[in-house]
Amino acid sequence: MSNPLIMLGLPKGSLEESTISLFGRAGWKISKSSRSYKPSIDDPELDGRFVRAQEISRYVELGFFDCGLTGYDWIIENNSDVVEVCDLIYSKATALKSRWVLCVKEDSEIKSVEDLNGKRVATELVNFTKRYLQEKGVNAEVEFSWGATEVKVPDLVDAIADITETGSSIKANNLRIIDTMLYTNTKLIANKTAWENPEKRRKIESIAMLLQAALSAASKVGLKMNLPKSSLNRIIGALPALRTPTISQLSDPAWVAVETIVDEKTVREIIPTLKENGAEGIVEYSLNKVVP
Numbered sequence: 190m191s192n193p194l195i196m197l198g199l200p201k202g203s204l205e206e207s208t209i210s211l212f213g214r215a216g217w218k219i220s221k222s223s224r225s226y227k228p229s230i231d232d233p234e235l236d237g238r239f240v241r242a243q244e245i246s247r248y249v250e251l252g253f254f255d256c257g258l259t260g261y262d263w264i265i266e267n268n269s270d271v272v273e274v275c276d277l278i279y280s281k282a283t284a285l286k287s288r289w290v291l292c293v294k295e296d297s298e299i300k301s302v303e304d305l306n307g308k309r310v311a312t313e314l315v316n317f318t319k320r321y322l323q324e325k326g327v328n329a330e331v332e333f334s335w336g337a338t339e340v341k342v343p344d345l346v347d348a349i350a351d352i353t354e355t356g357s358s359i360k361a362n363n364l365r366i367i368d369t370m371l372y373t374n375t376k377l378i379a380n381k382t383a384w385e386n387p388e389k390r391r392k393i394e395s396i397a398m399l400l401q402a403a404l405s406a407a408s409k410v411g412l413k414m415n416l417p418k419s420s421l422n423r424i425i426g427a428l429p430a431l432r433t434p435t436i437s438q439l440s441d442p443a444w445v446a447v448e449t450i451v452d453e454k455t456v457r458e459i460i461p462t463l464k465e466n467g468a469e470g471i472v473e474y475s476l477n478k479v480v481p
């Protein structure tokens with residue numbers, strides 16, 4: 190590739206597939222063969238590498254990457270001095286935040302974080318967990334785990350600190366959460382020097398805008414319909430989601446066309462209310478990008 194403007198750090202592992210899919214919806218096709226960590230991106234200004242999410246913030250700080258995507262958890266764990274450009278709220282399986290929790294076996298006598306005094310805790314997030322327990326005044330031994338951490342309680346350790354997204358791993362391993370240490374989500378981060386370079390910054394900002402636009406579109410839909418003018422105020426009063434619709438006059442002076450964007454999860458309440466108030470020709474459509 191000839192001299193790309195931006196070297197981008199992409200997370201291999203949990204966030205890999207959801208990140209490739211998000212870039213696709215934002216307008217960039219990232220292709221990679223299964224054993225290659227050097228993807229091709231259909232933008233001559235971008236080059237990228239897949240590395241573990243744990244390491245991205247360090248390589249962004251050092252300047253190997255101009256910007257990258259990783260979890261807030263690993264930025265904190267590595268204490269990385271980087272620019273946090275924007276939040277991108279998605280995880281492995283959902284469009285939600287994840288959280289790091291302290292867990293014990295369902296039937297354990299340990300009920301709260303204070304009960305961990307003198308106990309052993311296994312985690313992948315050692316530095317943060319040590320700091321967290323210290324701040325709570327709890328003196329526990331924190332040991333590093335390479336993964337599959339759930340299996341270690343109660344035989345190897347008394348508790349674990351692990352990430353949870355859907356909660357299915359906790360349930361499957363009969364664990365009980367005793368405390369939430371940290372909420373985390375994916376972030377776009379930038380190297381401080383790259384951020385001071387106007388040309389690079391402009392590109393990083395447009396990547397941020399389009400990724401956010403694609404994420405925001407995923408939870409929203411467009412709605413359009415025709416309405417009798419007489420019920421317009423009543424409907425807008427009853428449906429806060431329709432606060433700022435575009436209203437156009439139809440050739441029949443008694444009718445208007447209304448178009449708006451709403452959260453997808455509100456649609457099942459909105460459409461019946463619209464219908465009850467005389468709306469006709471209601472169309473719901475999906476969106477690719479929403480830029481505020």
Ligand SMILES: Nc1ncnc2c1ncn2[C@@H]1O[C@H](COP(=O)(O)OP(=O)(O)OP(=O)(O)O)[C@@H](O)[C@H]1O
Pocket residue numbers: 200201202203204241242243259260261262263279280281282287336352353354355373374
């Ligand atoms: N369900 C999830 N499980 C684990 N990590 C998740 C999940 N959803 C989002 N993440 C984020 O992904 C990053 C962890 O990914 P990483 O590639 O480092 O480890 P991993 O995918 O757990 O690797 P491995 O599959 O080898 O355990 C973290 O920033 C974490 O917050």
Ligand SMILES: O=P(O)(O)OC[C@H]1O[C@H](OP(=O)(O)OP(=O)(O)O)[C@H](O)[C@@H]1O
Pocket residue numbers: 203335336337338339351352353354355356357358359
């Ligand atoms: O709440 P859930 O949706 O079940 O997700 C959380 C699980 O996902 C991660 O495991 P991962 O796949 O990274 O395997 P690992 O334990 O080997 O790291 C994490 O360590 C939990 O085990």
Ligand SMILES: [Mg+2]
Pocket residue numbers: 336
């Ligand atoms: Mg893992």
